[in-house]
Amino acid sequence: MSRGHASRVMGVVSAGWLLGACGGDKSTSSGSGASEGTSTSASEATESASSGAGPTTGEAQWRRICDGSQELRLAARRLTGRFELITSIGVELGASYLYVRGDCRYWVASESRPELPGMFDRVNWQVTRTGVLTPELEQELSQSLLFDRWSERAGDYGDNDEGAANYFYSDGEASVRCGHDCSGGQDPPPELAGLNDVAAAWFESLWDAGEPMAPADPVTVDLIAPEVEGDLPVTETWTCAVPWPFDLDPASISHDGKTVIEPVATRPIHDPELAAELRALRDALFVAPVLEACDPLAGGGPLAYYLPSAPTLPLLLWIRDRVPLEAELGGITLPWPPKP
Structure with missing residues (x-):
């Protein structure tokens, strides 16, 4: 990237x-x-x-x-x-x-x-x-x-x-x-x-x-499809971007990431095969040598994808393990402590 x-x-x-x-x-x-x-x-x-x-x-x-x-x-x-x-x-x-x-x-x-x-x-x-x-x-x-x-x-x-x-x-x-x-x-x-x-x-x-976590345990993803100016191909703005490879319509889980005060909730992936595929992709980042320019771990950035049918629109993906105690749309709410 x-x-x-x-x-x-x-x-x-x-x-x-x-x-x-x-x-x-x-x-x-x-x-x-x-x-x-x-x-x-x-x-x-x-x-x-x-x-x-x-x-x-x-x-x-x-x-x-x-x-x-x-x-x-x-x-x-x-x-x-x-x-x-x-x-x-x-x-x-x-x-x-x-x-x-x-x-x-x-x-x-x-x-x-x-x-x-x-x-x-x-x-x-x-x-x-x-x-x-x-x-x-x-x-x-x-x-x-x-x-x-x-x-x-x-x-x-x-x-x-x-x-x-x-x-x-x-x-x-x-x-x-x-x-x-x-x-x-x-x-x-x-x-x-x-x-x-x-x-x-x-x-x-x-x-x-x-x-x-077991390979097929659910994972959590955040997929952002940001609005971009211009009509450059994603591969020019995100040089490490590759075509979307997963058997899942990205439109079903993506958002534009434009919220300011509250974060957009992440999305759970419960399908065992897809969860295992995503977890393996995430885990590979920690062990396989990656060019620094394409390594999302170097700066907390995402993996970048695009749909062949929309080559100018990036899809930015993050993946983490999901804890069974989480709400459906991510997170575990705890009561806020009383003020002094």
């Missing part, structure tokens, strides 16, 4: 939004129990969270995450704190995230992965892994993220500074937003300091311990 020409095309696709406005159905949590356990503060738990070691301090009560239900029980996600252009695909679930269901099944994505360095702009091509928490990990996750405090400490201790590392925590009923080290807002609870570092460590360790 020619970056100069791409910029001109991107210029007509005017979209921008903050991650905080995520779409989807509200996932509610079921009741939680308590059992005997030990407790560590957020800052002390960072090292043990990343190593998977068990609790190490004195006796205390802790809140169960796994209640046997199919509902969302724990959500932790990192908000980018910066404007994402064009596509909502990288903001619906968070830049990094962890979602745990009542049966202890989790889904996790982490921007920071040693084997995939430089993931800053690759949030639009999220690779999700899944696994099941052991009883030991459930206990440690609950303790280190202070899961039993979220209800009484619910609040907005974040900020909207561009580039700020904002994290969002919720059990589906109560939510906490932490900016930087959770020291923003009014009178932030001191015990939450360092919570974001703990969450980031869990993103990495559970991603390493998890397994890839």
Whole structure:
């Protein structure tokens, strides 16, 4: 893709939004129990969270995450704190995230992965892994993220500074937003300091311990058909563009990307064969050498296509794994924390 020409095309696709406005159905949590356990503060738990070691301090009560239900029980996600252009695909679930269901099944994505360095702009091509928490990990996750405090400490201790590392925590009923080290807002609870570092460590360790999504599991796509000026062929404005190869009418899922305040919802692909084909295409980007000019991972850009019947109109495609807890049109809505 020619970056100069791409910029001109991107210029007509005017979209921008903050991650905080995520779409989807509200996932509610079921009741939680308590059992005997030990407790560590957020800052002390960072090292043990990343190593998977068990609790190490004195006796205390802790809140169960796994209640046997199919509902969302724990959500932790990192908000980018910066404007994402064009596509909502990288903001619906968070830049990094962890979602745990009542049966202890989790889904996790982490921007920071040693084997995939430089993931800053690759949030639009999220690779999700899944696994099941052991009883030991459930206990440690609950303790280190202070899961039993979220209800009484619910609040907005974040900020909207561009580039700020904002994290969002919720059990589906109560939510906490932490900016930087959770020291923003009014009178932030001191015990939450360092919570974001703990969450980031869990993103990495559970991603390493998890397994890839099954090839035929649903994926999510964003397909933009932007309006362009002039009648140049797509192959001249997007030098890496190729004919649309999928057995799917792009008009059924595409949009023009011109929304300004709210992102256009992404589209799920449930057909197993098409989902496997799209996932394989996405995954190949991470392992196969690609000319930098044609590598969407180099700058978070899309794969570019066109229909032979409309050679001047680009089709811009992004692909990510889909989490089963998502609403049909993408995202997992969580209750916003109360204002101080």
